[in-house]
Amino acid sequence: MFPPLSLGTPFTLFSIPHKHRSAKSLDYLKLMLSDYVNWYNNIRIHSSLGYLTPMSFRELAYKKVV
Template identity: 60%
Template sequence: MSKTNVYQKIVLKRVAIPNFTSLIQLKLELFDYINWYNNIRIHSTLNYLTPVNYQKQMSTKK
């Protein structure tokens, strides 16, 4: 299974498929997803770092 397929499945399971019972529940899921995307998921285009770690690394090089 490719990385893209894994990513798509996570998005579908977390955001697209569930029936949210409230706006708060939807907001919490989106916040959790964005946190995962920026702080946990590594990106090949960022030298296999998370966006947050990449940004920190780039800011120290200046």
């Protein structure tokens, strides 16, 4: 059994309407994966990164190095 999903997360929103559907094409699958990766890296905050997005954390780390 899987743990319950939080409502409103992209994974939940992606999985509910598409639960019983397979990808119509490889291009559609690539688009859906691209949207998820964009959300994960640019919108979702991560507690292990000080509640920053991975891109924000990377930019901050880069500024500290340069």
